[in-house]
Amino acid sequence: METAAGVEACLPIRSDRDLVWVRQHVRQAAARLGFGLVDQTKLVTAASELARNTLVHGGGGRMxxxxxxxxxxxxxxxxxxxxxxxxxxxxxxLTDGYTSKGGLGMGLGGARRLVHEFAVESEPGVGTTVTVTSWTVRPPRPREEF
Known part of the structure; x- marks a missing residue:
């Protein structure tokens, strides 16, 4: 696996200020890797939702x-x-509209739709890990037969 300069990072998520750093880092990293503006925005939006979930529902953590x-x-x-x-x-x-803290209920499901790969591991009383991956080139769609 190759890496791009300035892309790898581990950022704490302990406050609203950290959410800003997460969004900035993801946007800059996506731009360095060659993501187009629309795909940068999708990835930053997903990261923002997931970082907020980490803070609000998980009590903080890291990205x-x-x-x-x-x-x-x-x-x-x-x-x-x-x-x-x-x-x-x-x-x-993961169901749209579900919320445990009075939000819009679009966090996990919305983030899942904005990225190419999405995985969640969660154990009550232990914590949650959400891993997402987006590619600079969209994977080919399956051919539809008529």
Missing amino acids: TAQAVTGRRAPGLRLEFRDEGPGIADLDRA
Whole structure:
């Protein structure tokens, strides 16, 4: 796996100020890797939602960013980790409109739609890790047959 200068980072998420740093780092890293403006915005939006979830629901944690190289293109992998209460019902938490703290309920499901790869590991009482990856080139869509 190759890395790009200035892309790898581990940033704390302990306050609203840290959310700003996360968004700035993700935007700069995506630009360095060659993401177009629309894809940068999608990735920053997903990162913002996940970082806020880490702070609000997990009590804080960290984001790790890493450049990755796929078969067709470079990408950016982001991992959001907390040691909070975990997610008791992951399927429900991924459902649009579900909220446990009075928000809009678009965080996890919305973030999942904005990236190419999405994975969640959560254990009640232990914490949650959300890993997302986006590529500079969109994967080909399956051909539709008529």
